[in-house]
Amino acid sequence: MTVADREDLPDIMVRLGDGRTLQLPCKRHSRARRIKLSVDERGPRLTLPMRASVRTAERFAQEHVAWLEAQIANLAVDAPEALRAGVTASLPLRGEWLPARWIAGRVNRVTLADGELLFEQRGNSDSAVRRALRDFYEAQARADLAAWLPKYVGALPRQPSRIVLRRMSSQWGSLAPSGVVSLDLSLVLARPSAFEYVLVHELCHLIRADHSPAFWREVQARCPHWRRERTYFHAEGRALKARLRALT
Amino acid sequence: MFFRNLTLFRFPASVSFADIDERLRETALKPVGPLELSSRGFIPPFGNAAEGDDVAYMHQIERSIWLAIGGEDRLLPSAVVNDQLQKKLAEFETRNGRKPGGKMRRQLKDELVTDLLPRAFVRPVRTDALVDLKHHVIAIDTSSKKSAEAVVSQVREALGSFPALPLNAEVATGTLLTGWLAGDALPAGLSLGEECELRDPGDSGAVVKLQGMELSGEEIETHLESGKQVTRLALKLDDHVSFVLGDDLVIRKFKLLDGAVEQLESSDRDDIRAELDARFALMAAEFDRLFAVLEPVLKLSKAG
Secondary structure, eight states: OOOEEEEEEEEEEETTTTSSEEEEEEEEETOOOOOOEEETTTEEEEEOTTTTOHHHHHHHHHHHHHHHHHHHHHHHHOOOOOOOOOOOOOOEEEEEEEEEEEESSSSSSEEETTEEEEEESHHHSSHHHHHHHHHHHHHHHHHHHHHHHHHHHHSSSSSSEEEEEOOOSSSSSSOOTSEEEEEGGGGGGHHHHHHHHHHHHHHTTTTTTSSSSSHHHHHHHTTTHHHHHHHHHHHHHHHHHHHHHOOO | OOOOOOOEEEEOOOOOOOOOHHHHHHHHHHOOOOOOSEEEEEEEEOOSSSTSOOOOOOOOTTTTEEEEEEEEEEOOOOHHHHHHHHHHHHHHHHHHHHHOOOHHHHHHHHHHHHHHGSSSEEEEEEEEEEEEEETTEESOOOOOOHHHHHHHHHHHHHHHHOOOOOOOBSHHHHHHHHHHHHHHHOOTTTEEEEEEEEEESSTTOOOEEESOOOOOOOOHHHHHHOEEEEEEEEEETTTEEEEOOOOTSSSSEEEEEEEHHHHHHTOOOHHHHHHHHHHHHHHHHHHHHHHHHHHHHHOOOOOO
């Protein structure tokens, strides 16, 4: 697969039904085959094929303004609350909501003790608080991976060269030809069985680099409940990603 | 031979190094062929012996094994290839009265590389590795992830199977290092050195590097107050080892200090092999001590 070309275009202004204007981010994508208007937890955006004209795209967006408003309204209802230093009273982890307690500390850090998240805060830097939470989530995810990996790596034809946890926009995991496994950090907010399924899925790509029946047999042998986990992601996936984005 | 940087990988306790010398011999470095860009393979850690002598491809002291991966890279700068290619293309155009197509350009380039490769300089490279059988860790003398992964692949090729994974900390390393700089108690034996790097977690990503100064005082407090986080921190283990620990878990600037080196100077050795042997023994012992201190505090995962 080749890397897609992307080009950011100036935002398009769309007139909403109530007379307000909406700034619509717009970009060209080499893999786009038609003009696409989409709305997700990152907001609305317009994607154009390489040769489509901006004027046509503007007309397209304006024709679908009613749909756009409805989608934005739907998303606003489910929008997760952003992290507020000293205020946020509970945080998600491993499919649960845990109480959070804020105290003044030497550094910004989060620790888990007796089912409670203790948030030490220093200074007023919002980005430092968010970073501390992100580092905490990453460490928790690494602890989970350390518990699961020994079960699976021994029987693989080759080992992953590295496991990277990062924020992925739409995928849950991927395997690079170099053997680097990337996993979405929001998996640590999901229930552990779902996180483990994504790990197994990516590790099985070290055996089969496709989604053939043979690949799914490998997944089935290691994770018999994979269909249940996939259904869970279909239902909860978008909310998990949105939650992580709002918090970190 | 003291290692300068340590990139660490962990392997399961079940991995056997029993007949490793034989296996390393089978994957020994072969000279780079005239049409090859590079070659990699194991070399004797003490260097090649005189002709006829049997050389060992590993050196073991107690539970530490010293391996060396050698390589030969042909130096063929792309600027040289492109310059020569332009001349060939111009020659083609003059001769045929037209510009060469894409296929012809590729063919001319391939011919040129085939012609230049045998004449290119060969640069020897070497990376050392320490296999610690007590902690089940392989420490590779490089700070480059790519080079370290290449060494692990080489060991994997020799052993047939080597399920080693990069070191995994179950705590937020950056937060831990920041805490130490801010005044949290350090593990027994560790003390702060005189170097650190702080990074702003915001979009600006501002970086502050401090070297050769005491890591305390108003300046440090100001950076911590603004939310900056430590990405590298110089530490000392007793008066034996100094190093810089990064939030990527790479140990840089690993250096044995006077407290350790004086043990080396007090013994009499007259040949280079005995000297290297003593240095490796000392380094392996200090690494063992350092790992035993870092493992619990960083909650380093076992590989199974």
